[in-house]
Amino acid sequence: MSQLPRAPLTPLVAGEHHLPRELGAYLVKVLRLRAGDAFVLFDPDAGIEADAELVRDVPAVARVWETRRAPRLSRREVTLLQGLAKGDKPEQVLRAAVALGAAAVTFVRTERSVAGAELRADRLRAVMLDAARQCGRGDLPKLGGLVDLEAALNASDGLGLLLDPDAGESLVDFLRTVAPQHALALAVGPEGGFSLAEVQQLLAAGFQPVRLAPYVLRTELAAVAALSVVAAHE
Amino acid sequence: MSQLPRAPLTPLVAGEHHLPRELGAYLVKVLRLRAGDAFVLFDPDAGIEADAELVRDVPAVARVWETRRAPRLSRREVTLLQGLAKGDKPEQVLRAAVALGAAAVTFVRTERSVAGAELRADRLRAVMLDAARQCGRGDLPKLGGLVDLEAALNASDGLGLLLDPDAGESLVDFLRTVAPQHALALAVGPEGGFSLAEVQQLLAAGFQPVRLAPYVLRTELAAVAALSVVAAHE
Numbered sequence: 001m002s003q004l005p006r007a008p009l010t011p012l013v014a015g016e017h018h019l020p021r022e023l024g025a026y027l028v029k030v031l032r033l034r035a036g037d038a039f040v041l042f043d044p045d046a047g048i049e050a051d052a053e054l055v056r057d058v059p060a061v062a063r064v065w066e067t068r069r070a071p072r073l074s075r076r077e078v079t080l081l082q083g084l085a086k087g088d089k090p091e092q093v094l095r096a097a098v099a100l101g102a103a104a105v106t107f108v109r110t111e112r113s114v115a116g117a118e119l120r121a122d123r124l125r126a127v128m129l130d131a132a133r134q135c136g137r138g139d140l141p142k143l144g145g146l147v148d149l150e151a152a153l154n155a156s157d158g159l160g161l162l163l164d165p166d167a168g169e170s171l172v173d174f175l176r177t178v179a180p181q182h183a184l185a186l187a188v189g190p191e192g193g194f195s196l197a198e199v200q201q202l203l204a205a206g207f208q209p210v211r212l213a214p215y216v217l218r219t220e221l222a223a224v225a226a227l228s229v230v231a232a233h234e
Numbered sequence: 235m236s237q238l239p240r241a242p243l244t245p246l247v248a249g250e251h252h253l254p255r256e257l258g259a260y261l262v263k264v265l266r267l268r269a270g271d272a273f274v275l276f277d278p279d280a281g282i283e284a285d286a287e288l289v290r291d292v293p294a295v296a297r298v299w300e301t302r303r304a305p306r307l308s309r310r311e312v313t314l315l316q317g318l319a320k321g322d323k324p325e326q327v328l329r330a331a332v333a334l335g336a337a338a339v340t341f342v343r344t345e346r347s348v349a350g351a352e353l354r355a356d357r358l359r360a361v362m363l364d365a366a367r368q369c370g371r372g373d374l375p376k377l378g379g380l381v382d383l384e385a386a387l388n389a390s391d392g393l394g395l396l397l398d399p400d401a402g403e404s405l406v407d408f409l410r411t412v413a414p415q416h417a418l419a420l421a422v423g424p425e426g427g428f429s430l431a432e433v434q435q436l437l438a439a440g441f442q443p444v445r446l447a448p449y450v451l452r453t454e455l456a457a458v459a460a461l462s463v464v465a466a467h468e
Contacts, residue, residue, distance in 0.1 A: 213465045228459035229466045231447045232406050
């Protein structure tokens with residue numbers, strides 16, 4: 001790939017600037033840029049990016065050209081409501097969700113989530129920035145949670161879909177019936193799935209059960225697979 | 235999920251048996267089974283499984299009921315030809331490929347693969363067994379490689395598809411034109427993609443470019459996303 005290396009910088013304005021020390025070290029030591037090399041800076045909060053050139057490496061100075069709107073990956077607004085799972089699974093899911101164009105990811109505390117688990121917002125933001133840098137995305141999904149299911153449902157937009165391997169309708173058949181730009185909310189249970197009460201709560205909120213495949217997938221794989229299928233249907 | 239815990243055992247025959255020490259420790263210490271608990275044993279080489287009961291825990295003795303054919307996840311034979319990527323990416327891809335029903339995974343040494351990289355067959359088999367145990371699959375994908383592209387193409391069956399974000403046809407549109415049981419071979423480049431020469435070799439072998447999404451995905455995510463889309467179209 002001839003893609004230029006990318007790095008996040010907020011705020012991002014045109015001109016010649018000293019870069020923050022950490023960013024300079026990243027450009028020189030990790031991306032191995034030298035004075036004269038071209039790269040791209042993006043500001044995921046503003047959704048803009050700019051071509052840049054490293055003018056000096058230590059301390060790092062960059063020339064930043066005019067900013068432009070950063071490309072969004074997806075026309076469709078997809079919100080993932082993800083039952084909180086153990087360990088680094090939230091990070092795995094979030095990384096894939098960035099690359100697959102999700103507009104929002106909300107982590108939901110469920111009956112079968114590990115009691116007392118918390119998420120570190122700074123760590124999740126770092127994961128999203130890194131994923132956005134790698135995949136060329138110029139914005140970040142809106143991160144929600146950790147919230148309970150009721151709060152997640154109140155805040156969720158779009159046609160609700162509940163992944164369920166026993167559902168009569170397949171996600172693929174469903175996607176054939178909705179316009180490619182129609183907003184969707186995908187609910188994916190934690191390890192062990194949503195409880196019966198939670199499923200009823202989702203159904204009462206208008207979520208429709210669809211099956212991804214006729215067999216059970218691990219929670220983190222189910223989320224990635226569902227986002228992949230939705231992204232492939234744009 | 236009310237699914238019973240699963241563990242691999244080869245060969246698998248009905249009767250009352252002392253279990254291998256390592257399997258016994260796994261059942262008692264990891265799965266926390268006690269005497270009287272039910273579980274499932276599967277033999278992925280024979281593609282069979284059987285209900286079992288732990289009769290004694292240390293040393294572990296199990297009663298194994300009649301064996302049956304283990305369920306296959308997928309009707310479709312899908313072969314993944316995966317350009318060898320760095321680090322634990324082959325393992326990540328393999329784990330997902332087991333859960334998404336791939337019939338075969340062949341790792342391919344490409345121009346942009348890390349020079350001198352090798353795969354450890356014992357380690358990959360352990361990853362596949364663990365994934366099969368988790369997802370309820372009773373067989374394992376046929377593992378191929380590390381081979382060069384020519385050998386992989388000579389051994390590959392099915393309609394060949396080459397993932398390419400710039401392809402005119404989408405994978406979804408393509409899948410609408412083939413029967414759900416038609417065998418497929420999916421070629422996914424390594425980090426940095428296939429070289430031009432390799433792309434020409436794939437095209438000459440009849441592989442057809444299709445795009446998964448209109449943007450570039452990391453190699454390990456591209457494989458998982460493509461397998462997800464294929465699995466969702468059964």
